[in-house]
Amino acid sequence: xxxxxxxxxxxxxxxxxxxxxxxxLNCFHQYGKTFPFFIEDVKYELKKFVVHQNEFxxxxxxxxxxxxxxxxxxxxxxxxxxLSRKAKSAGFAVHIDYS
Numbered sequence: 001x002x003x004x005x006x007x008x009x010x011x012x013x014x015x016x017x018x019x020x021x022x023x024x025l026n027c028f029h030q031y032g033k034t035f036p037f038f039i040e041d042v043k044y045e046l047k048k049f050v051v052h053q054n055e056f057x058x059x060x061x062x063x064x065x066x067x068x069x070x071x072x073x074x075x076x077x078x079x080x081x082x083l084s085r086k087a088k089s090a091g092f093a094v095h096i097d098y099s
Contacts (some may be wrong), residue, residue, distance in 0.1 A: 001085040010052075046093040 004010075012035055013021035028034060071087060074080045077098075084094045 006039050006046065010039060010042060038044075040096070044093065047093040048095075 012025065013023045014025050014035075024038070025035060028038060072080065072083045075081075077096075080096050084096055087094045
């Protein structure tokens with residue numbers, strides 16, 4: 001609704017008050033995640049919402065339900081990012097998940 005850029009508009013307490021605060025980093029570290037990963041996750045969810053609501057509304061088979069398609073799995077993050085760039089340049093919403 002506000003067209004915010006998550007990378008610019010979402011801040012953690014660790015950035016706003018670094019002498020006294022470390023959150024949400026402690027929580028992220030417990031689950032092996034990072035703040036940049038969180039930002040990418042937010043971007044993905046926002047893009048998914050926009051795609052669902054605007055671009056592919058007629059393709060959704062049930063209201064509120066999307067089917068995801070995986071196009072690759074890699075042991076190297078670099079290889080995943082390379083394919084991600086190709087998919088993005090073709091107009092696809094991309095999310096890299098690490099398990």
